[in-house]
Amino acid sequence: xLELEKRSPLAFPIIMKDGRTLATVGDAADxxxxxxxxxxxxxxxxxxxxxxxxxxxxxxxLRIATINLRSALxxxxxxxxxxx
Numbered sequence: 001x002l003e004l005e006k007r008s009p010l011a012f013p014i015i016m017k018d019g020r021t022l023a024t025v026g027d028a029a030d031x032x033x034x035x036x037x038x039x040x041x042x043x044x045x046x047x048x049x050x051x052x053x054x055x056x057x058x059x060x061x062l063r064i065a066t067i068n069l070r071s072a073l074x075x076x077x078x079x080x081x082x083x084x
Contacts, residue, residue: 004059011066016079025062028052028069039076048072 006026013023022028032049039045051065073079 004056004062008059008062010069011063014066014070014073014079016073018078022069025052025055028066032069042072042075044068044072044075 004025006024006029008025010023010025010028013021015021022031029052032045032052035045035049040049048065048068048071051061051068055061055065070079074081
C-alpha cells in the first residue's frame with residue numbers, strides 16, 4: 001500500500017456498541033473529526049489522532065493507528081473490549 005485513501009481499509013474493522021462499524025480510513029477520519037473538545041483533550045484520543053496522522057504520512061503505521069483508535073473507543077466504553 002503506497003498511499004492511504006478514504007476508502008483504504010483499516011487494519012481490522014471496529015464494531016461499536018451502537019451497531020456502527022468503522023472499516024475504512026475515511027470512517028476513522030470522519031469519527032475523529034467529530035470528537036468534542038472534552039474528548040480531544042483525553043490522552044488516549046490525542047494518541048489515536050496522532051497515530052492516524054502518522055499513518056497518513058507512512059501507511060505502515062495503519063495497524064497501530066487502528067489499535068489506538070479501538071483502545072480509545074474501549075476507554076470511552078463505545079466498543080466491548082471482549083476481554084482483550
